[in-house]
Amino acid sequence: INAQSSIGSDTMYNVVATLPGKDSLQVILCAHYDAITSTMWTYTPGADDNASGVMGVLEAARIMGTHNWQHTLRFVLFSGEELGLWGSEAYVKDAVEAGDSMIAALNMDMIAYNSDVLPHMDIHCNPSDAASQDMGQMLIELIDIYELDIVPDQHIFDATDRSDHYWFWQYDIPAALLIEDFDDFNPFFHTTNDRLSKLDTAYMAEAVRLALGWAASEAGLVEEPGIRDQALEQPELVSLRLSSAVVHNHLWLEISSPHSLTPVIYDASGQRVKTLETIQGSSGSVRIPIEVSDLPRGVYWITVSAKDSFVSERFVLVR
Ligand SMILES: [Zn+2]
The missing domain is CATH 2.60.40.1930 (Macroglobulin (MG2) domain)
Known part of the structure; x- marks a missing residue:
């Protein structure tokens, strides 16, 4: 756990887990773990925004942790997103400064609200980065390959930059945002009613399968013994x-x-x-x-x- 940003005298923390691969190129799955309501100092459940994305990162880490990978995986939970992308700003700047080779990052932010019958999911890609757009295409391919119950909407020229993928885009690191359908948006967003009972967990599970499939494809499964097997020798x-x-x-x-x-x-x-x-x-x-x-x-x-x-x-x- 690294301290990454500060407000006044308070310190906020990003939570970073590394699964070492055979090489040090990094594939990143991330989500913000802070939550907010429009009324200050009230109960802030944040089930969709963004416990859903956090759960996606944790579940992918749980499953991927039992296998060996060519590239290194980073599972990152950001703080301070709702206050202005503070955690991701600090994280990406520090990682770039440290010389981390980041291949790609997938950001999950609100992946669990779906009130209609069509399981639309938005994929937002950097309009000025072809690699980010290719990443979007790859996600769409994976929905097909794994026969996921997701109808993808790729957004490029109207893509939103209002979540943590923004800071990866700022440094030309291929990144995309996976988020529920903007045309069927969570009406309980940033309220005390952003609760589990309002969510479509089957829809969320499909989104997590997609993120996991993407990270696995990017990181490359290695059959031969890797770091994990050495540890368990x-x-x-x-x-x-x-x-x-x-x-x-x-x-x-x-x-x-x-x-x-x-x-x-x-x-x-x-x-x-x-x-x-x-x-x-x-x-x-x-x-x-x-x-x-x-x-x-x-x-x-x-x-x-x-x-x-x-x-x-x-x-x-x-x-
Ligand atoms: Zn959010």
């Missing part, structure tokens, strides 16, 4: 087991590892809540009681990592 070296997934005041950890390990507990939001004492490596497995009575009830993850192995288990703390 000795998966049995470290193992972690909980005696029960439902825990009251302490949990029993059964662990086997030749290396010393330091278990860490995270809460469901990914915050580290407890770092435990280091456990010495041994040839067999050891059972260790861990006191968690100081934690509030909820869902947690306990993780250990050693060398290239990483294992985690979920538990539910009840009272």
Whole structure:
């Protein structure tokens, strides 16, 4: 997680995950995660704008993370989009300065509202970049190849630049915006009613399949062992087991590892809540009681990592 922009004394964060490929050329899937309503300081669910796009990025990352790719994948969630594309501005400027080779970027912003029977979806391409327009054509081809239930509308000369793809366009990086039909636009946009109940999740799933198909085509599937397989070469070296997934005041950890390990507990939001004492490596497995009575009830993850192995288990703390 990198700090990328600031307002006053507050810092906002982009969330960036990298899936290394065989080379360092980057294919980017992105979406903004901030949300806004036209009334200040009210409840801002932002289900369509833009939890839908965020979900698309996360789902693509989940699936692509189990395969090896020729090019490097970047899954990027931007902050500050609604305030003026702040997160993407900082991200693209920093990446260009760092010399990142960005092949293409697909931005998902509002991909889940569809009130009519026709599953139209808009693809906005840079009017002054042929590569961006080719990317639009490729997306249309993919709808056909994967037989997706999407009717594409490619926009070039009337394309909108009012989302995070704008900053990729500014640096001539081929980029496109995938967004629901402008002619059937979400009437709950930027209101407290932008909720899941108003969305067409089947339509959204097709959009995510399209984004995933695009990223896979761009990144290139590699059958031979890649970075992920190297990391998993000795998966049995470290193992972690909980005696029960439902825990009251302490949990029993059964662990086997030749290396010393330091278990860490995270809460469901990914915050580290407890770092435990280091456990010495041994040839067999050891059972260790861990006191968690100081934690509030909820869902947690306990993780250990050693060398290239990483294992985690979920538990539910009840009272
Ligand atoms: Zn948006």
